[in-house]
Amino acid sequence: MKTTLRKIARPLLAPLEAGSEPYHYKPLSRKILLFFGTAFTFLGLLAAWLIPEGADPGYYFPVVVFILAGLYGLIVGALGEDRAVARIWGNK
Template sequence: MATLKDHARTLCAPLLAPLERGDEPFHYAPKSRLILVIMCALFLTIAIGLAVLLPSGSDPFFLLPVAVFGLIGLAGLLIAWLGSDRAVSRLWNSRQG
């Protein structure tokens, strides 16, 4: 029986596959995932804050920072939730020795 996480991993495979590929040694610290969640929550907070404080009727170009911060926050949270230890380590670019 497939779980929600299995379905989500299948859906996010294009995002996760490049990060989980390879067999080189990596260094994974247990707090890496927690720090990733905190940083991505901060990115999402910035995106929401920018969207709320954006004056109505302003140029649509001002939505670009909202989109960038929001996408970075969502991608990081998906990697933190669905990714393996290798994916999180590769996101931080942590290599062994």
């Protein structure tokens, strides 16, 4: 199952996993990334739920940004290799 999901998410993961330079990975970094991905996704969904009916479409911009950032963090945290997680945090 994870292999199939990695193939689907390949366009997102490939740039982060490319390269052969050394990197510094801490297991806690993955947990923090998963936590913040969950938090951002939850906040985006909560904001979408709180937007009043008939509101200006501009209210949805932060919702989309938060949800996309959260999902990106969840995908990299759950499916990415150690190099991808280290690159997200800028650890070299």
